[in-house]
Amino acid sequence: MKLETILKLVEGVVVTQSELEGEINFGLTSDLMSDVLTLDIDDAMLITGLNNLQTIRTAEMSDIHCVLIARNKKVSKEMIDLANQSNIVIIESPFGVFKVSGILYAKNIKPAY
Amino acid sequence: MQLNYSIEGGDFTNAGNASSQVKKILKKLNVDPKITRRVVVALYEAEVNVAAHAYRGEIIVDINTERIRVVLKDEGPGIESIENAMTEGFSTASAEVRQMGFGAGMGLPNINKNADELNIKSDVGVGTELEIITKLK
Numbered sequence A: 001m002k003l004e005t006i007l008k009l010v011e012g013v014v015v016t017q018s019e020l021e022g023e024i025n026f027g028l029t030s031d032l033m034s035d036v037l038t039l040d041i042d043d044a045m046l047i048t049g050l051n052n053l054q055t056i057r058t059a060e061m062s063d064i065h066c067v068l069i070a071r072n073k074k075v076s077k078e079m080i081d082l083a084n085q086s087n088i089v090i091i092e093s094p095f096g097v098f099k100v101s102g103i104l105y106a107k108n109i110k111p112a113y
Numbered sequence B: 001m002q003l004n005y006s007i008e009g010g011d012f013t014n015a016g017n018a019s020s021q022v023k024k025i026l027k028k029l030n031v032d033p034k035i036t037r038r039v040v041v042a043l044y045e046a047e048v049n050v051a052a053h054a055y056r057g058e059i060i061v062d063i064n065t066e067r068i069r070v071v072l073k074d075e076g077p078g079i080e081s082i083e084n085a086m087t088e089g090f091s092t093a094s095a096e097v098r099q100m101g102f103g104a105g106m107g108l109p110n111i112n113k114n115a116d117e118l119n120i121k122s123d124v125g126v127g128t129e130l131e132i133i134t135k136l137k
């Protein structure tokens, strides 16, 4: 799925300058970073309510290039800077993780695990 | 090639810096992305463990054409039972650490999965030393 399509579906806003290469086919929803770090695919997006610098670090180490921060949480400048350096797109969405996951799952984004 | 880093206990801003640097270097060295992911995920979990559970630590990353050897040596409370610590779900993480998204008790098992060789030495009241070896071929 293209980034623009995802943004429309979840009423999301991109807050980074990174370019997303390719499309998103898989998703995972978690607030547990060790859980995310067990991932072994490349084109997954992370849906999370965990809004801190280690969320972006975790994405960086797991080769996740798209992170959606749910429920209208505003990401910090440090997170945006780190995401830009690591070529990660951060989306802010007003919806909660359950709603975002449900919408994307219904549109055929596959579970990463 | 040898690289040295240090980590402070409780510092969740800089935890991950070493992993991030190593990731960039391995990319420059054209190491297979799958192997790179295994190395940096293991290193990152170990780095976060020092930030989460110890007082301070040193990291040595040694890279040659055959393998990457990472050693993390910390001053801290040490691990009472390595067997317990290696069990999925076992965690003594503080509420603060849990709020940061850690404390699932998956870090050490995850390091073990990603490493070709993992050696842990720990002295209660003194500190912990982890050796993580990943083959490049």
Ligand SMILES: Nc1ncnc2c1ncn2[C@@H]1O[C@H](COP(=O)(O)OP(=O)(O)OP(=O)(O)O)[C@@H](O)[C@H]1O
Pocket: A034, B045, B049, B050, B052, B053, B054, B074, B076, B077, B078, B079, B085, B086, B090, B091, B092, B093, B101, B102, B103, B104, B105, B106, B107, B108, B109, B128
């Ligand atoms: N460097 C360390 N110093 C002291 N104790 C440690 C250290 N690393 C791990 N431990 C102990 O081992 C336990 C298990 O570690 P592990 O990394 O598997 O889980 P965690 O750090 O608690 O949670 P997670 O890694 O899933 O975020 C820790 O809760 C802690 O009690």
Ligand SMILES: [Mg+2]
Pocket: B045, B048, B049, B102, B103, B106, B107, B108
């Ligand atoms: Mg851990």
